[in-house]
Amino acid sequence: MPQINGNTELFGIIGNPVRHSLSPAMHNAAFASLGMNRVYVPMPVNDVAQAMSGLRGLGFRGASVTVPHKEAVIPFLDELDPVADRIGAVNTLLLRHDHEGRTIVQGFNTDWIGANAALAAAHIELHGKRVVVAGAGGAAKAVGFGLIEAGAELVITNRTAESGQELARWLACEFIELDDLAWLTADVFINTTSVGMEPNTDGIIIPPGLLGKFSAVMDIVYAPLETRLLREAKTAGCRTVDGLAMLLHQGAEQFRIWTGMAAPVQVMRAALEEALRRKAACAVCGKIVR
Ligand code: ATR
Numbered sequence: 001m002p003q004i005n006g007n008t009e010l011f012g013i014i015g016n017p018v019r020h021s022l023s024p025a026m027h028n029a030a031f032a033s034l035g036m037n038r039v040y041v042p043m044p045v046n047d048v049a050q051a052m053s054g055l056r057g058l059g060f061r062g063a064s065v066t067v068p069h070k071e072a073v074i075p076f077l078d079e080l081d082p083v084a085d086r087i088g089a090v091n092t093l094l095l096r097h098d099h100e101g102r103t104i105v106q107g108f109n110t111d112w113i114g115a116n117a118a119l120a121a122a123h124i125e126l127h128g129k130r131v132v133v134a135g136a137g138g139a140a141k142a143v144g145f146g147l148i149e150a151g152a153e154l155v156i157t158n159r160t161a162e163s164g165q166e167l168a169r170w171l172a173c174e175f176i177e178l179d180d181l182a183w184l185t186a187d188v189f190i191n192t193t194s195v196g197m198e199p200n201t202d203g204i205i206i207p208p209g210l211l212g213k214f215s216a217v218m219d220i221v222y223a224p225l226e227t228r229l230l231r232e233a234k235t236a237g238c239r240t241v242d243g244l245a246m247l248l249h250q251g252a253e254q255f256r257i258w259t260g261m262a263a264p265v266q267v268m269r270a271a272l273e274e275a276l277r278r279k280a281a282c283a284v285c286g287k288i289v290r
Contacts, residue, residue, distance in 0.1 A: 004039060010059065011040040011258065014051050014073075015066030018042040022222075022244075022275045023064055026251050029271030033264050045069065052076035055095060056103045062258040063093040064251075065107075070138060077107040084109035087145055089138055092254045108257055111139070112146035114250025115190070115218075121249065122241045124188060124216045127151035132176075132184065132214075134205045135192035136163040139220055143192050143246075144171045152188075157181060159193075181210055189214045189233075196227040208232040219243050225276060244272050 011031075013023050019042065027040035038061070045051040048069050055063055065073050070089040074080060077090070084090050090107035098104050119126060131147050133140055136158040144167065147154050154173040158164030161177060168175035176184055195205040201224055211217060217233035222243030230240045252263035 003037075005037070007037050009036075009038045009061045011038055011062045012043045012060065013040070013064040013066060014043050014045040014048075014055075015064075015069055016044050016046060018044050018066060020279065021066065022247065022272050022279075023066075023251060025271045025275035026248070026268045027064075027255065030251075030255055030264050030268050033267040034261070036259070048072045049076065052105070055093065056105065060095055062095060062254070064254060065091050065093060067138070073107060076105070078104045079106040081106065081108040083112070083145075087112065087142060089142065091250065092257055094257055108254075109142065110250040110253035110257070111142035111246075112149070113253045114146075114246045114248070115143040115220075116146040116150050117249035117252070118241050118245035119188070119216075119218065121245065122216070122239060124218075124239065124241065126188070129153065129188060130155065130186040131188040131190065132157060132181070132186045133190045133192060134158065134178070134195075136160065136167045137192065139192040140167060141170070143190060143220070144173070148173070155184065155186060178206070181206060186214060188216045188218070190218045190220070191227075191229055192220050194221065196229050197221045198223045202228060204228045204232065208236070211238060212236040214238050216241065218245070220246050222247060222276065223279070225273075244269065244276070248272060 013021055021042050024040050024042050031038040070091055073090050084107050087109050089109055092108040092110050094106045096104050129152050131152045132155045133144050134157050144154055156164050156168040156175050157178050165175045191205050193205055195203040211233045216239040218241035219227045219229050220243045221227050225242050233240050248269050252265050255263035
């Protein structure tokens with residue numbers, strides 16, 4: 001914990017809920033490890049307009065934006081990164097002053113970079129590979145966008161065909177029903193749905209018997225860290241990437257935007273794992289950690 005004083009620079013996360021966010025642990029550890037006089041706080045927000053004025057008025061330097069505000073913040077920005085504009089969602093704000101002292105708020109999206117970087121860190125090649133993404137929500141959109149940028153051949157699958165087809169049209173890629181996955185040959189499988197998340201840890205989005213045909217499987221669910229999908233994938237001989245990896249790498253890109261420096265990813269990963277362990281311990285003992 002830094003010594004908070006008049007020079008402390010303010011960062012945080014706006015969303016609802018944010019109480020259980022792991023981002024404060026990750027970013028505060030990163031700032032502290034580099035001796036930066038910065039703090040990052042969770043801020044539950046209902047009214048986006050007021051929150052955006054608040055960030056400007058209080059002199060915040062940066063913020064993460066999470067569900068359900070990633071789209072709603074866009075009208076309140078001064079500048080929007082072209083990629084975030086194409087995705088239609090912002091998860092990172094950078095606040096700076098122009099030469100006349102006005103606050104300029106810029107919006108970025110680092111979610112799509114997070115997924116690609118998580119796969120790259122695990123040495124999973126994407127260019128020219130066929131990758132199946134399960135899901136059609138905001139996470140699937142960002143992950144799918146990144147995969148196309150990386151030169152993968154993308155296939156979307158989803159429980160609800162209409163939303164899956166709509167996303168596939170947006171990404172200009174193929175859609176396949178979940179029931180038809182048995183007939184598909186592909187290299188990588190990525191789950192972006194909440195299936196398998198606590199408390200329904202028996203859930204798995206794909207029949208385990210099909211996992212052997214992929215060389216790598218990634219899950220964006222991180223509670224539990226080893227989901228049933230990843231456990232079954234390991235048993236089937238696949239390389240696996242867990243849900244903290246995407247969170248970590250999107251956070252590393254946020255850190256780069258806020259500081260102009262490469263992120264201390266090992267420190268950040270350790271902080272995420274520790275925060276997850278504390279959360280699990282807290283859930284077991286039933287206490288509220290303050
Ligand atoms: P996010 O924006 O975080 O990606 P979301 O928009 O709520 O979240 O999307 C959730 C995704 O998980 C959807 O693709 C959803 O499938 P539907 O479009 O059919 O609703 C998927 N999902 C959630 N629970 C599911 C379940 N039990 N089985 C299959 N898919 C599920």
